[in-house]
Amino acid sequence: MSKLLLVLMCCAVFSCVSNRPLEDIPSSLPPPIKPAAVAPALQGTSEGKPAVVNPVDGSSDPCQALPAGISLPYYLSGPSVVVMGFLKTCQMTDGREGFVKGSSWTAMGFPCSAGRGRIDKKGSDSVPSVVTFHLQNSCPMQPSRPEDIEVLARQKLGIPVDSRLIAYYPLSVDYWEFVDFSEHDTGYRPKLFIPASIANGWQKFTAKGEAIKIRLYGRENAWEPGKKLYEVEATLHSEGRSTFRLRVNVARPIDDQKRKAVSDRCGSLRPKRGCEEIFGL
DSSP states (O other): OHHHHHHHHHHHHHHHHHTSOGGGSOOOOOOOOOOOOOOOOOOOOTTSOOOEEOOSSOSSOSEEOOOTTOOSSEEETTTTEEEEEESSEEEETTSOEEEETTOOEEEEEOTTTTSOEEEEEEEOSSSEEEEEEOOOTTSOOSSOOHHHHHHHHHHHHOOOTTSOEEEEEEEEEEEEEESSSSOEEESSOOEEOSHHHIIIIIHHHHHTOOOEEEEEEEEESSOOTTOOOEEEEEEEEESSSSEEEEEEEEEEEOOHHHHHHHHHHHTTSSSOOOHHHHTTO
8 A cells, every 4th residue: 555655646746747837937047148249340342342441550451542642544654554453442441442452453555655666658659648557456565564564653653562463455546536637537547648648747757757646545455345435645756667656645534525525526437437336325
């Protein structure tokens, strides 16, 4: 009997425990642990926006800026080179555009600035009917060595040593105009063909060594959507009766209003050349 009584008492105890509601069970868990503070990450570039960093000390931050008053593209008048821009850009905390530390950059030169531009003539050699100056991309550029451009750009623009010149493109001429003569056309081969231009321009060019003023319009290397259109004021100089050298006075990107004006001048050509398409309008 005593054993049976003990079994019945144990069953009663376990039955009571199992029937207690959960709300009655006291909680003995410790309070949740707060996570340690984590330093905020740089604002991301998931949508193609440049990262914003703190450039205060300039020693360890990845975003840097060029000296005040200098923005890219920038024309270096000495070597006649345009520093186009950095491959990786960012934004300083004060809103200025910067470049990621160590980012490579590109530059643009001008065909035939090293001379040896080819001149073709039709008709008489002394008094030709057409004179063509070839400004193709393969014509030599000056400076010819990328390392010389790097040195000059660092001296003028403060580009750090760890940022290297990765590409050196020629200007691809889309349209040209002689300043003192009526000829103008699309392409990269300026031509004198009006008799007055031959008499006044070509004869003085060869006999007296007088330069011929010209305006060139084009982009770096080739047309790509979004690329800037440049206006180049330059002169053609004789190296003899069969070669010339291009000397650039200034090169600058033009805005949409100037682009439209140049396209309209181009549009006066007959037959039509498709100037709106050439100028991206």
